[in-house]
Amino acid sequence: MNDKLIVNVDKVKQVNTAAVYGMIDQQGPISRVKIAEQSQLAPASVTKITRQLLATGLIKEVAQQASTGGRRAISLMAEQGSYYFISVRLGRGALDISLFDLSGVSHAHDKLSVNELEQDPLTQELLDKIADFIEQHVSEQKQLIAVAVTLSGLVNPGEGIVVYTPHYQLRDCPLGEMIESRFGLPAYIGNDTRAMALAEHYFGATKDCLDSILITVHSGTSAGIIVNGQVFMSQHRDVGEIGHIQVDPLGQKCQCGNVGCLETIVSNTAIVARLQALIEQGSPSILEAGFTIEDVCFAAKQGDMLCRQVLQRVATVLGSSIAIAINLFHPQKIVLAGEIMAAEDILLPTIKQCIQHQALSSFADALPVQAAHFQNNPTIGGLALVKRALLDGSLLIRLINQKPE
Template identity: 45%
Template sequence: MVRNNQQADSVIASVDHIKQLNSATIYKVIEKYAPISRVKIANVSKLAPASVTKITRQLLQQGIICETARQASTGGRCAISLAPNTDNIHVLAIKIGQKTLSLSCYNLAAEQLTTKKIKIKSEDEQQLLAFLISEIDNFIKKQQKNMGKISAIAISLSGLINPKKGVVLYSPYHPLVNFPLANKIEQHFQLPTFIGNHTRSLALAEHYFGASKECLDSILISIHHGVGSGIIIEGKALLGQNFNIGEIGHIQANPAGRQCHCGNFGCLETEVSDRVIVEKVAIAIKQGSFTRLSLDSLNIEKIYQAAEDNDPLCQKIVEDAATYLGKAIAILINLLNPQKIIIAGKIIRAKTSLLSTIEQCIAHQVLPNFQHKVQIETSLLEPDTTLAAFALIKQAIYEGDLLQQIHG
């Protein structure tokens, strides 16, 4: 009896799942080819015309798509076309940074409608949660008054995240350990909520909207307070069963290097992060190295800009960092054979030295056949953009997890 019930439940679950996937497929086809008729949707999606009619009716009722001007078909008859009703659905995308909370409202065309930045004040997880809820509440109330309802929330932050369960396993900047963040936000606001590691979400955002838009296999390397990566294979973010693929900051770059916060020695992060580069320049200035920069006004932006302007000290330090980075990137290319590597972070201000050094490493350390197939580019998005969190909502729509829960 129990068994039969379980079987029945699993059949219902799989039918629901197929419905979700079919809806997502149809939405993607409409988004890509709009304006498009139902007949063409059926042709492109390979779904039965009856399913297309049923699903598009539901998407119309939800306000996710709309009927557009009639389009002449080849047979002389007119067919109503469909297009995404992107401006009708609004979502909230949040970045929890080290010191700053950024909140933005987007429509489904990835257009940012409003945005706000606030300094984070919190001592422990309960304070942080109360702060988040209060700021999200203020933002949503103001947003809804001016522009209409919010349909979903996504949050990106640094650290180890389980996006399936919505749990922050570890955060380097905030007191969150095994904390069910998505669940808490979802319960409070009664809105579908997604969370993800910021660098991996940024990789997804580059894939949907930025530098890797035209390719299916790409790796984003982000240099910030640490070093991380996000890997996209066949158009999907590589997560695995343990959810945290891409921690390249802890590849050993210099066996004789300093101890990393992870406990090991000479990790890539101990040679390449923004903080380490500022330290290296400061030490060199104290030792009398020639540079246009002075100790009292030193910051990472000035160092990267000076490297780009051929300041000898800054250029040398960026090239040393890029050599370690290039070694790790060469390992990734040999392992994964991607079409594109995207470098993100303030370091891309020093683009000339950075890219030429990385390209030299690739020329010497990557399989010749792979070298010619990979392009190295800099990110098109701001490192802290809330578009990273928005990409989590886009992903949920494309994978069928969200489409049936939202409406305009």
């Protein structure tokens, strides 16, 4: 057999296994007969694939009473509690690390400071911290199947390479390969906002639609665009850097080197800095000095006019940029995440008004705009990356190949 044919046979196996697992995961309990009908696979193939999946413990058999009465039929459903994985979110100066099972239940969580900035010492620190966490929290009974890492910046998820991240000196860093060789586990590396958008799609606020956009506002502004149930990407490259749309040609210098980008106005640091400057100039506010974005939202909700005005301006600028994204992608839902969503009652009406006036009416009418389901849940993005690897079959094949039939 030539190499090309072998590759194709493997690919077909992956696609068929993914199709069967996907049906069991999403429609289970489901019978083998129904899987064969829907997938148009031969019943013998379905039997073989389900036998392999049963051997991995990723699915289980359940007895169901047939609707017509008579004997109980055996159906299949996904088993989410049998495997565990590590999810890391690398943020500025700190990382969150969680131990999840496949249902998304967190069994352990730590927030740790990160001391290094340069590529070699930083990756060493990261690997050591993951190793320590595994030693502390993962007993031998808990079988680990993957490590997922999300971070802001640009990532090549297919090859597990961090192309660029704003908070550290990581450039074209093969982080996925490093994790695989240290721990012997598949590693999934992703941009944090794109992974969060996928988490919302699989488990959260956009579960009910195939096309959605998640906007996150933290130390910058970013978008995760889901098109047809998949993260919208160019060829292995990130898409969705909404934070660097220019909104003010005479504005402040952005960390990207350009001027007046959206995130020079819409980010936690920009909002706090603007309020600080206005207060120093004598504008009245209940806030004084040394406040955080949470304090700003709280003060705005208490009726502080200055905080409300600053947040209104943020909503206006953000709403215009979201309207552009709506015109480009025609999503079925917009969801927003970030600390500023504590003031969603102030922000959302203005954002919606901007969308009504600035996006095509047939795209904007009746378009839901709401808070994301996952707020303050930084490692949930990694769950989506592992789930995607199961649904596309790549992780399934790895697990099947580890088990004897």
